[in-house]
Amino acid sequence: MAKLPILTYPDPVLAKKAEPVAEITPEIKQLMADMVQTMYESDGVGLAAPQVGHCLRLITIDETGPKERKNPLVILNPVFSDCSGSKESEESCLSLPTFTCMVKRFENVTVRGLNEKGEDIEIKAEGLLAIILQHECDHLEGKTLVNHASRLKRTMYDTKVKKWKKD
Numbered sequence: 001m002a003k004l005p006i007l008t009y010p011d012p013v014l015a016k017k018a019e020p021v022a023e024i025t026p027e028i029k030q031l032m033a034d035m036v037q038t039m040y041e042s043d044g045v046g047l048a049a050p051q052v053g054h055c056l057r058l059i060t061i062d063e064t065g066p067k068e069r070k071n072p073l074v075i076l077n078p079v080f081s082d083c084s085g086s087k088e089s090e091e092s093c094l095s096l097p098t099f100t101c102m103v104k105r106f107e108n109v110t111v112r113g114l115n116e117k118g119e120d121i122e123i124k125a126e127g128l129l130a131i132i133l134q135h136e137c138d139h140l141e142g143k144t145l146v147n148h149a150s151r152l153k154r155t156m157y158d159t160k161v162k163k164w165k166k167d
Helices: 026-041 127-140 151-166
Strands: 046-048 058-061 073-084 087-093 096-105 108-114 120-126
Touching: 026 046, 026 058, 026 073, 046 127, 058 127, 073 120, 073 127, 087 127, 096 127, 096 151, 108 127, 120 127
Parallel strands: none
Antiparallel strands: 046 058, 058 073, 073 108, 087 096, 108 120
16 A cells, blocks of 8 residues: 555646546555555545546545544445535645635435445445535545635635745
8 A cells, every 4th residue: 555645726637527437446446545545644534536636436534534543435436315404514625735614515415336345335424424425525526625615715725825836
């Protein structure tokens, strides 16, 4: 397993819609293992394949992370089948250093997809797990937290990112 470099905003890969994983090849198995390792080493609770430069519908999550690391999940081709309620919380993202914003999400979600063995899975989630699932699935649609931010907050962050690139 290796820690992969995490792409940061405004990398164009982060704005692309990810493609479904057609089959679980040895390369995909390696990518899954590397993503879990990268998520943990980066102190994250979730990571989407586009964040590490692969435009695939693949996410890794562990709501017990980043410290405990008790429940790593790999989900290929996740799809929401049931969503209800509403909750607003402050979120951050490994691809947006120093950026946080309030995001309104569904409080309860059901996600279907495939696990790392290619078996059908269904996850009913609430609270933090529901938020993480929605956040990571946003990445698969080419959305980042800046898409949820106000125009002013986004402009301020864009200015900060441009300044970092000059320095």
